[in-house]
Amino acid sequence: MKILLVCSAGMSTSMLVDKMRKAAEAQGLEATIDATAEAGLANELETTNVILIGPQVRYLESKITSKAKPHGIKVAVIDSMAYGTMDGKKVLQQALSL
């Protein structure tokens, strides 16, 4: 499965991505996890299963949801506490539970 994290420039979330990858590896989960900026999202819609939105750009949720829904992609805003503590495991769980 492919999980995509969206934030403003894809910078702060890229730290979280590393932690999520490690968490996925520890669980033996086959997953592609990446970070992108909002503008880069359109090219990824075909292949993505879950989109997680950084809490600082949570105002994009409705816009992204409307774009992602036709592709059957699940969309959610990352839990802000898990985001702040860079808790890769918890965010991965959130993605899987959608």
Added chain:
Amino acid sequence: MNPVMQWMEKHFIPIAGRIGSQRHLVAVRDGFVAIMPLIIIGSFAVLINNLPIDFFQSFMVNTFGEGWKTLGGNIWDGSFAVLSLLVVAGISYNLAKSYDVDSLSAALLAVGCYIILTPTTEDWGLSYAWTGSQGLFVGVLTALVVTELFRLLYQSKFTIKMPEGVPSGVVKSFRALIPAAVILLLVSGLQMFIAALTDGSIHELVFTVIQQPLQALGNTLPAALTITFLNQLLWFFGLHGTNILGPVIDSIYLPLLEENISLFAQGTSAVDVPYIVTKPFLDAYVFMGGTGTTLALIAAIFLVSASKHYRTIGKLSAPAGIFNINEPVMFGLPVVLNPVMFIPFLTIPVLLTLTSYFAIVIGFVPKTVALVPWTTPPLISGYLVTGGSFAGVVLQLFNLTLATVLYIPFIKAAMRADKKNFHSKGEQTDAGSTKVS
């Protein structure tokens, strides 16, 4: 404080959110983001050409000859001197893309239209006077209007349809043909109309009536304080203030910086260039470690906090904080929607704007004459943006120290508040968590 926050969450957040995701503003912002690599390099070219270190200057002249500055000068021509042209393409491309219409055609058309509206020199050259930052407002307007028209026509029935089996590239170029023809005719007509009416161009008109007054306003202390305050307020509610305010900050403060850089390149000292408030002014002196001068907040945590949660967040946030990325501390501590952090987070950066402004006004610190990436660590950025002056570093150190001292009592108060929660809830990790989701 709580009802106030609930009210803000209900009324202020949706409005800010709508502005932050408004299509045209997003296109403007992304257009500027797209040209950043060019203008940052252009800015460094000027900086290196004019580094006020005698040893370096004489070394370069002795090694490469008097003409060594041409190398950087050429880069300037290809970046800052055509800033508006680049922005037109960037904005138009992004706006067209958001509508899912042919974005490359739209961007090319918008650049063509911009050139129609731009005065030429007597020997048939484009005038750098208007392709650079002076033409920025016309550029933004042209890109938005042309692309919007293009989108309407492109999606209408008035396009040439090709039979099946024609290669898609050909189909695309024919589909854009009629929209392009209509728009070029309109813009050309507009240019004739303006020329007949004013004996000048739309550039002079927009520059003197809109851009210049706005920029003059932007360079004042109240404007700088307002921008800082709004950015803080948005971030306090966990919204990306820098992104939301980006279109305004870039279109007003980029030209001011460009004028500083341009004069600096011609030999004016960084102290004597005209503008105090610019984008790097805010980035380098106020938003150190990110919005809210959170590098100082992290320092304050290490100095006074014994709380495990705080220290963990501090350790987690420090590496990114050095590069001015502060989401971990914003959402992890959290600062966002934390009543104890409300006062310091909103007032400290405003105070730093004041100290920085006055340090420049009294001539202690030179003005900003270089654009560095916003991820440049503090202390390095202070040296670079001032065109190589240690006074910039001193100001950063002063501001960081001041901010740290001011954050300390609030960190202590936050720890006390957490302790209370700890006793009532019995679980420390929940202390201070917020309802943002």
